[in-house]
Amino acid sequence: MYLVIAEKPSVSRAIAEVIGAQEREDGYLRGTDCMVSWCFGHLAEYVSPDAYDEKFNQWRYEDLPIIPKDWKVTVSEDKKDQFYILKRLLNSPEIEYVVNACDAGREGELIFKHVYDLSGSKKPVKRLWISSLEDSAILDGMQHLRSAEEYRHLAEAAVCRSQADWLVGMNATRAYTTKYFKKLTVGRVQTPTLAMLVERAGQISNFQKEKYFNVELDCDGIPAVKPKIFDPDEAEQLRSRCQGSEAIVNAVKETEKKVKAPRLYDLTTLQREANRIYGMTAKQTLDTAQSLYEKKLITYPRTDSQYLTEDMEQTARNVVRQIYEKYQLTGPFDQPEQPDVKKVMNNSKVTDHHAIIPTMELASCHLDELKSWEEKILFLIAVHTVMAMSKDHIYQETEIEVECQGEIFKAKGKIVLQDGWKLFENCFKNKDRMAIVDPDLEMKERMPKVTQGQTFYAVAAEKTEHFTSPPKPYSDVIFCERKEWIGIEERSSA
Numbered sequence: 001m002y003l004v005i006a007e008k009p010s011v012s013r014a015i016a017e018v019i020g021a022q023e024r025e026d027g028y029l030r031g032t033d034c035m036v037s038w039c040f041g042h043l044a045e046y047v048s049p050d051a052y053d054e055k056f057n058q059w060r061y062e063d064l065p066i067i068p069k070d071w072k073v074t075v076s077e078d079k080k081d082q083f084y085i086l087k088r089l090l091n092s093p094e095i096e097y098v099v100n101a102c103d104a105g106r107e108g109e110l111i112f113k114h115v116y117d118l119s120g121s122k123k124p125v126k127r128l129w130i131s132s133l134e135d136s137a138i139l140d141g142m143q144h145l146r147s148a149e150e151y152r153h154l155a156e157a158a159v160c161r162s163q164a165d166w167l168v169g170m171n172a173t174r175a176y177t178t179k180y181f182k183k184l185t186v187g188r189v190q191t192p193t194l195a196m197l198v199e200r201a202g203q204i205s206n207f208q209k210e211k212y213f214n215v216e217l218d219c220d221g222i223p224a225v226k227p228k229i230f231d232p233d234e235a236e237q238l239r240s241r242c243q244g245s246e247a248i249v250n251a252v253k254e255t256e257k258k259v260k261a262p263r264l265y266d267l268t269t270l271q272r273e274a275n276r277i278y279g280m281t282a283k284q285t286l287d288t289a290q291s292l293y294e295k296k297l298i299t300y301p302r303t304d305s306q307y308l309t310e311d312m313e314q315t316a317r318n319v320v321r322q323i324y325e326k327y328q329l330t331g332p333f334d335q336p337e338q339p340d341v342k343k344v345m346n347n348s349k350v351t352d353h354h355a356i357i358p359t360m361e362l363a364s365c366h367l368d369e370l371k372s373w374e375e376k377i378l379f380l381i382a383v384h385t386v387m388a389m390s391k392d393h394i395y396q397e398t399e400i401e402v403e404c405q406g407e408i409f410k411a412k413g414k415i416v417l418q419d420g421w422k423l424f425e426n427c428f429k430n431k432d433r434m435a436i437v438d439p440d441l442e443m444k445e446r447m448p449k450v451t452q453g454q455t456f457y458a459v460a461a462e463k464t465e466h467f468t469s470p471p472k473p474y475s476d477v478i479f480c481e482r483k484e485w486i487g488i489e490e491r492s493s494a
Contacts, residue, residue, distance in 0.1 A: 001034065002097050039102065043083050087119040105302055106158045130300075132298075133293060217402065246455055252450055253399045257395055261343065263307070270377075274376075285377065297362060309354055316341040317339060393420040
């Protein structure tokens with residue numbers, strides 16, 4: 001008999017279905033040779049300073065710093081019942097070994113470690129490490145359980161993070177509060193986060209907008225611009241001189257450019273795109289992705305990798321074909337090109353988990369039964385997966401310089417030579433959610449054919465008024481990215 005401990009009841013149920021633990025008991029599920037239970041996220045936490053010494057009930061500057069010699073952990077009051085169930089199971093003579101099936105990451109290691117250590121169990125521990133809750137992934141993971149020792153350093157890193165939060169929060173909060181006689185909370189993540197917000201707020205409040213002008217020539221339908229003239233008289237004089245004058249093409253530069261397909265989603269890029277396309281907050285996106293993961297429709301969302309491992313080639317091909325069949329992105333009669341899966345595979349850039357992609361459970365999913373946000377995020381991940389394995393976007397960019405009254409004006413246009421992955425961006429721009437080219441947009445971006453030395457007669461000149469813009473307030477998604485850049489890492493939510 002072995003015991004499997006997962007992080008949440010929903011994950012426990014998914015594992016239990018695969019390994020045959022169908023009999024419901026109080027706080028766990030039982031099978032013929034196994035039991036499955038759960039933690040409700042973080043069951044335990046480090047105790048407050050007064051648990052080490054009663055004198056710390058009073059906040060005094062001279063008592064600082066408080067650095068525990070032996071760290072104490074206690075069970076959250078509202079989760080004690082489940083802990084005692086786990087403790088009993090972890091020490092049951094029926095159990096030969098334990099499987100840590102908490103989320104496969106740093107915080108999952110910490111959640112299990114606290115429960116295991118507090119229980120006093122000495123049972124051998126194995127690790128279930130999977131990136132999907134598909135039945136096949138769970139079965140394969142259970143058949144290839146890893147040694148818990150492989151992840152000891154990951155657990156220790158989680159302990160260091162948790163203790164660092166405690167040391168900074170408990171000591172710095174007491175220091176500032178006793179120094180300034182006002183409750184001032186300080187935290188390892190909270191304080192630099194607040195500093196960034198204050199800095200940006202200062203930049204916005206102190207910003208002085210400036211007016212500037214653009215002068216634009218209409219050269220037989222080609223808009224050629226001289227931008228950012230801050231002197232209104234200078235701008236008006238230029239407009240007046242150019243009105244009805246001749247403009248000569250000084251230079252024509254044509255350049256073929258390639259834009260590589262985007263990498264697959266990690267959590268941060270998924271949050272950024274969901275915010276841009278759907279207006280979702282970072283938390284809404286994470287919660288929705290977690291729900292899709294628990295419904296077995298996408299792989300593990302809390303990943304910082306944008307690549308797949310090289311042994312996933314056939315899986316990736318199957319997933320892309322299933323996406324086409326489910327969503328008919330380019331119409332019901334089109335066959336998808338063979339995806340270039342090699343470009344998204346790199347073992348060296350996958351650590352704990354690979355990039356976020358749909359699972360083959362997409363085939364049996366009833367999309368109309370999903371919540372609105374779930375359906376949108378699943379569609380976003382699916383389309384992006386196809387984009388990442390599609391051809392480059394290739395276009396010819398034309399830049400021209402036009403001289404009029406001794407001043408240089410510039411215009412730019414492009415002709416698409418190969419839509420490539422950009423074609424699938426149209427799935428978010430039309431009501432049918434299909435990868436269809438917008439001919440009006442292509443014509444708008446197209447530059448008419450011009451030659452060096454060509455003259456435009458009696459051009460129309462226009463002066464337009466503009467203002468410089470202040471820095472934008474942080475959206476929570478941009479803020480997540482900024483914190484990632486400077487190395488501020490938050491604890492994963494339970």
